[in-house]
Amino acid sequence: MSLYASPLFAPLRPWLERLPEAPDSLALAALAEAFPVTTETGQTIRFAPPVADGRAYECRIWESGQVETRPDNWHDFFNGLVWLAFPLTKLAITRSHVAAFRPTQADGRGMVRDGLTHFDECGIVILSTRPELLELLRAFAWKELFVTRRAEVETCMRFVVFGHATYEQLLAPFRGLTAKGLLFEIEPDFLALPTEQQQPELDRRLAARIEQDFAGATPLRPRDLQPLPLLGIPGLTPDNADPAYYDDTWQFRPGRRQAVGV
Known part of the structure; x- marks a missing residue:
């Protein structure tokens, strides 16, 4: 493989x-x-x-x-x-x-610079056509998002890794592997774009968010980014097809009920 x-x-x-x-x-x-x-x-x-x-x-x-x-x-x-x-x-x-x-x-x-480095190393872009799914993510409502609303996550959300340290870790993913996200509410037409069109458009939007969120009057801190346990993404590991997988509170923590999005 x-x-x-x-x-x-x-x-x-x-x-x-x-x-x-x-x-x-x-x-x-x-x-x-x-x-x-x-x-x-x-x-x-x-x-x-x-x-x-x-x-x-x-x-x-x-x-x-x-x-x-x-x-x-x-x-x-x-x-x-x-x-x-x-x-x-x-x-x-x-x-x-x-x-x-x-x-x-x-x-x-x-x-x-600390915030920029954190996203550069372990950032992920989380896209959704349904804002309520992003709200569940912000609330650390893992089972409601990835079990109850699993079909919607699969059709209405995308998870795009940016951080190069995270790519390195994905060579041998492990329990608790977590990326730190920026959340985007997007239009359905965007998800329908061919990859060769979607990628440069996402790059443009993400570059604008970097300027907005990290270089503005109130720059993001590393703790302001949304934690996402990557092995919870539907289908990323066969184990998460079992709803009980998300009962692992060491991996899927209740969180601080605060995150950043649009």
């Missing part, structure tokens, strides 16, 4: 199909040359080995286009693939990092 059998690899699948089933950094770099992504500063994104030049990771990307990519490393390999699949969003994240960078701070970070 392919390492990428999970349906959650769907956003990366067009790129994965062009690459060996291994974290091949040279093949990734060649793919980036064939499908270039350009920053607003005119730099072309390149995946290259780390360098010790004293610059912050995101500042280096913005100034030179160089994305530090450790050779044959799964984490960095998936980061590169997300750059290809969601270029506008990755550019928005990088731009927001640079705008929020404060070299006078001990680590140059702060709340804005």
